[in-house]
Structures are given as C-alpha cells and as structure tokens.
Amino acid sequence: MKPYFLFLITLLISSLISLNSHRITRKRISIYKNLFDSKPVLGGYGHPKPSDNLSRKMIRLVKEDLESTLDISKNEAITIKQYSVKVVAGAFYKIEFKVAGSEYEAIIFAPLPHTHQPPVLEALTKLV
Secondary structure, three states: OHHHHHHHHHHHHHHHHHHOHHHHHHHHHHHHHHHHHHOOOOOOOOOOEEOOHHHHHHHHHOHHHHHHHHOOOOOOOOEEEEEEEEEEOEEEEEEEEEEOOEEEEEEEEEOOHHHOOOOEEEEEEEOO
C-alpha cells in the first residue's frame, strides 16, 4: 500500500510542477546553473587555479623526473600556467606548465601524509 501511495503523491507533485512550470523553470535553471558552475564534480578535478606555492612545490618535488623525461637542463625555468587538484586517497595534481618553449601537462600523485611517501610523476603530456 505504501509504495502505491508514494507513487500517487509523486504523480500529484509532478503534475503540479508541470502546471506551474512557466513560473519555476527560470528559477530551476538558475539553481542548476549555479550548482554546476560553483562546485567541482565529486571525485573529479577541481576548478583550475593560478600558480601558487603548492603547485611550485609539487613541480619542485618531481623536477628530477621532469628533467630526465623531457631531456632539459637543471637551469631550465619551468613556468606554471595553472593547476587543479583531485582528492582521493591522496591527491592528484594536474599542472599545466611551460618549459623550453613547449607546454606540458603533468599529473602528479601525492600520497597521504601518514605513508611518508614522496609525490610521484604519474603522467606527462605535451599540449598542442
């Protein structure tokens, strides 16, 4: 009996909403627009941020790997454009940077602090 009752209430509410849709559509759209514009996807990367101390620290911690992979000198300047973070059991940092006239995207995994493991360069992609 209860599932049927809930179905009837849901049907009633949806019909009332459709009757008043001309009044609430604009409001409903703005609510969803603000929801998706302001918050990152759960389990996904957050909104891109400009370079700061955290992104520079992550690059510095994997700089040896970058130098050997990209075959650049230790004196080559790395300019960070932006980065975003995805928090899982640790954190993934997606960092876009420019070095030696080319642009790259590095994905760096930083394990949880209690593991006492250093960050690891997971992927490196050359951007067009």
